[in-house]
Amino acid sequence: MWTQRLDGEQVAGAPPLRSVSLDGDDIIDPAVTEGxxxxxxxxxxxRQSFGRTLExxxxxxxxxxxxxxxxxx
Numbered sequence: 026m027w028t029q030r031l032d033g034e035q036v037a038g039a040p041p042l043r044s045v046s047l048d049g050d051d052i053i054d055p056a057v058t059e060g061x062x063x064x065x066x067x068x069x070x071x072r073q074s075f076g077r078t079l080e081x082x083x084x085x086x087x088x089x090x091x092x093x094x095x096x097x098x
Contacts, residue, residue, distance in 0.1 A: 029036050064072060 026036050026039065030039065030042070033042060035041060064075070067075065
């Protein structure tokens with residue numbers, strides 16, 4: 026039974042197999058992570074979500090030289 030399951034075959038009486046779809050961006054080769062930062066190691070969907078969150082946060086921050094920022098000391 027396990028051999029059939031590993032081969033992706035449906036086994037009578039066993040729950041159906043879940044479909045898994047991977048592309049190259051979902052796989053991180055640990056041999057090539059040297060020199061990469063945390064954003065490089067994030068999956069694309071997580072990186073996009075992080076980027077949107079960062080944009081929202083920075084949009085609410087006072088810009089340098091704005092009245093909210095105050096004078097530079």
